[in-house]
Amino acid sequence: MTVLLLLLAHLIADFWLQTDKMVKHKIKYLKQHCLHHLLTTGIALAIIWGHYYDFRNIVDYFMSPLLFICVSHLFIDLLKIKLVDSIKRDTNDSLKKLGFFLFDQLLHIVMLLSTCIIFFHMEVVALTTRILELFGTSHLDPINTFLLITIVFILATSVSGHIVKFIVGSLPSEFANFEGELTLKNQVIAAKEKAQPNMENSFTEEYHYFTYSTPLRSRGNLIGYIERLLVILLTVIGAYPSIAFIIAAKSIARFKQLDDRNWAEYFLLGTLSSIFLGLLLGLVAQKLIM
Numbered sequence: 001m002t003v004l005l006l007l008l009a010h011l012i013a014d015f016w017l018q019t020d021k022m023v024k025h026k027i028k029y030l031k032q033h034c035l036h037h038l039l040t041t042g043i044a045l046a047i048i049w050g051h052y053y054d055f056r057n058i059v060d061y062f063m064s065p066l067l068f069i070c071v072s073h074l075f076i077d078l079l080k081i082k083l084v085d086s087i088k089r090d091t092n093d094s095l096k097k098l099g100f101f102l103f104d105q106l107l108h109i110v111m112l113l114s115t116c117i118i119f120f121h122m123e124v125v126a127l128t129t130r131i132l133e134l135f136g137t138s139h140l141d142p143i144n145t146f147l148l149i150t151i152v153f154i155l156a157t158s159v160s161g162h163i164v165k166f167i168v169g170s171l172p173s174e175f176a177n178f179e180g181e182l183t184l185k186n187q188v189i190a191a192k193e194k195a196q197p198n199m200e201n202s203f204t205e206e207y208h209y210f211t212y213s214t215p216l217r218s219r220g221n222l223i224g225y226i227e228r229l230l231v232i233l234l235t236v237i238g239a240y241p242s243i244a245f246i247i248a249a250k251s252i253a254r255f256k257q258l259d260d261r262n263w264a265e266y267f268l269l270g271t272l273s274s275i276f277l278g279l280l281l282g283l284v285a286q287k288l289i290m
Contacts, residue, residue, distance in 0.1 A: 002048050002120060003131070004147040006069075006112045009044035011151060013037040014108075015158035026081055034074060041069050048120070065119040072111040080104045098166035105159075140288070152285050156232055157225040160277040164224065167273045168266055223250075224270075228278035235282025236289060243279075247271060 013036040022029040049055060049062045083100050116122045140148070227246055234242045250271060251258070258264045 001051075001144055001147065002116055002122075003112065003127070004144060004151065005044045005048060006041070006115065007109070008147055008151055008154075009040040010037070010073075010108055010112060011154045011159070013040040015154055015162075026077065030074075030077075033077070034070060037073055038066070038070055042066055052120075060119065065115050068119070069111060069115055073108060076104060076107045076111070094166050094169040098163065101162065101166060148288055152232070152281055153229075156228045156278065156281050160228055160274065160281070161221055161224055163277060164270055164273045168270045224274050227274055228281070231275055231278030232282040232285055235279055236286045238286075243275065247275065 013033075017036040017040070018033065022033060026033060045062050045066050049058070053061045080100055080103075084097060113127065116127060117124060227250070230246060231243055234240065250267075254263075254267055258267065
């Protein structure tokens, strides 16, 4: 429970309590970001401290691990900001940011595991065995099951959403897809051969604009969340063919935009990335549940 609780606290602070504005201007909102982690990690450690140690020895089992996690998190975040700022703007910009993002999260997980080893005296072998038991045949108690389900939910929504954004490279707001159609009708009606022709010219211009504002991006994020959750559910119950209907439904909804090659490539890359992450998490959830 200790590892899962600390991991859940980290994910809540990093993804649920952090807005896009805070992520974009992390230095500006660094104090608020640290406060989120101090709050969530403090609650998690208080539960661990009371459950396993009966609120005894507050320095060793609460204050020291809290300080270790928050300071290490701050150091890792500052390192990531420095690395991201050093990236030159090129075509591989998003892929590099994705690499930094994954490496950043990996370092945070390592720090959480180190906390369990250093402050809660968990042996490396025992800790590894407990983690592997999650994918084994041992039955999980209701608390650990709830923690795992919540973690998978966050991974399927907010975390996967960030990964997909990095993979596709450009947010939908950067697309200004324009489709123009010009229709010309010329009808010449001659009343009489010798009379001056009465010409009626009818010009019709039809222009269709596809722009992506903040509300549309929000709906796009929500669609991605539901998509991945459905894929996880279908994977858990083994209904793999039904996943194809999700892709078909999205394709029908975006059928007109698919005429544009740039949009089609963006749509395909984003959809395949989202489906892949959903399948991956679904297989993990299937292994845990079954």
